[in-house]
Amino acid sequence: MFESLAQRLQSVFSRLGRRTALTESDVDEALREIRTALLTADVHLSVVKKLTADIKARAVGEKVIESVRPDQQVAKIVYDELVRLLGGQPGTISPPNDGGIPIRWSASGPTVILMAGLQGSGKTTTCAKLARYLKSKGHRPLLVAADMQRPAAVEQLKVLGASLEIPVHWEESGRPPKICERAVAKATADGNDVVILDTAGRLHVDRELMDEVRDIAARTKPHEVLLVLDSMTGQDAVNSAKVFDESLPLTGVVLTKLDGDTRGGAALSVLSVTGKPVRFVGTGEKTEALEPFHPDRMASRILGMGDVVSLVERAQEAMKQEEVEKAAEKLFAGSFTMDDMLQQFEQVERMGPLKDWLGMIPGMAPALEGQEVDEKGIKRAKAVIQSMTAEERRKPDVLDAGRRRRIARGSGTSLDEVNRLIKGYKQMKLMMKQLRSDGGMMGKMADRRMRKMKEEQIREMRRQGVKLTEMDWAPEGEP
């Protein structure tokens, strides 16, 4: 469905043929594709127009750099402009999440964070996520249930607070501005250093409710007023954001539901209309799924270029370096058992849904569009190994037909699946054996070839504006 902009541009320029400099007509043709891509990503038309004008100004007359294809060059310009618009520095890569908290703190007394937004944008969930995040950084948040509109909204926050062991201030009835005022006083008395106000969802055209939230802000003097925005919002995002920005002293935006396949162009629209930065993004149902915002990653996403950095980060979190090294060592030593294989599967599983992280690989997102990814495959493979005895896991050679049938029954899979797993395991071992038997020669070659491949990939990524040297994830011993 979605074609990445890179692909669209590639087809434009392959039609146009090789040039030495980008002419106006080359650029115009490319701009049409850029425009469609941005609109499909729900970037607001006014922003699209401004962007395409900027891109044109930069691209026309630009010399085509030797060894870089013109489509890549244009893609890079588009990417840079997006990063710039999203508040980043083109050419640099945002650092891995290092624990810096993008919140303006109060100089004295508790920091008050007011969360506002349309109905269903994800305020209550985001409040809980933010509270959990701040608690994990050593703060003592107080959650405040100030949504007296939606039935059971107070109950929802109470349940979330209880599960996170974070106190919730709530009142049976009353007007939200008063409730919030009392909550801030309570936080001061109880020694909570952060107060998070969960307000009711409201339409920007609902004057009465907009007055109410303005009243809340007037009484609690929040240090942060964050607009919670559904990343799936279309062109209307600018209208609602503008009104919220005019009615409240907005300081930033939290973008929710980014774990879906939306491109999230609304982020760009809201930022360019309000000038308020995106602070956090919500990336899943669980309360841990909140991350600081990275402009470069968002730009890649809008353009359908994948998100290598997030992928690497996720892999780093999921895979423990020593475990990986140990497994590789065992493989080469020929002592790789079924248990080791099980461990590998578990590491892959820890990276989250397969489709999620496959989609982060550049160029993969369009290929995955509408494709089924068998999330259960790994689970089933694990079940097969888990149904083996300790002996069988150590010495799979003992697995005769009878044992295999038992394993298939025990794991709820089929004999075919069991056979396939064992075959895969044996092939892997065989390959390693061949590598070893070549007196280390093959091994060294394979090693060198892998390194070469890596170098090529790095060069390719550099072309796309990603500076790998600034990242610390290359395995040790790499040049």
Added chain:
Amino acid sequence: MSFFQKLKQSLAKTTQVLAGRIKALVKGRKIDDALWEEVEEILLTSDVGPDATTELVASARLAAKNGEILSGDDLVPWLRSAVAARLRPDEADIRWNAGGTTVILIAGVNGSGKTTSIAKLCKFLRARNKTVIVAACDTFRAAAVDQLGIWAKRLDVGFVGGSNNADPAAVAFDAAESAASKGVDVLIVDTAGRLHTQKNLMDELSKITRVLGKRIPGAPHETLLVLDGTAGQNGLQQTRAFREHANVTGLIVSKLDGTAKGGVVLSIKDQLKLPVKFVGTGESADDFAPFYADAFSSALFGEDETR
């Protein structure tokens, strides 16, 4: 109040903006490239999307060439009927189960407005003297069951709820059992919000669908996807994924009382052939109405003053 008046009222801001803009824009204008470009912009900012917009503008251009559109004044009526034609046929009624309880399954992404839409649907059905049971199968989100329970009490409909983290399919089955044995007219099944990219949750939805069919033949008779009216082009992917997993039969478009125009339904109807059945037009339980293509299109582009 008729549906048309209601929709017109709730789309007032939209209509003011869009219809006002478009009329001021085209009045007495001669047909030229600048005009086409501006029409295109209006469609794009209504979330109609680049593909459907390109198509609409191309056919309008063709109509102009064939003499159907002579000046800017002809443009609004032409667009209105072209958009309405794309959204027809109307399927504003529910597919009733003639032989027993009609089961309506409600699905959608998080925060699209499922529970509120169900409350409105209950009220709509009660006003037509139908007996209703609602089943709270959103056992995932904290207090979702409570939220629906409160509505059920307010609207005087039966209620079957699961405890927190109960198996939603089991709750659905219990509800089907209860509805069938009591012989109620309609069972409405609420489900947890889920992003269409979460395969395990989409599988869970398929399972709920199957379980309902086991107790009541042919159930669910309607599977309605609640689509946030402010959704952009992602609405199309959402609908496609939900249709694959839950055999969606129609849409409820929620939150059309703001300034959003819900233009993505054009693409959904075009590409997926799914009708919009109802629209949610406000906060109260009354703000809900069957969808009619002509009325929707008229509300978007403004009424024909010459008529």
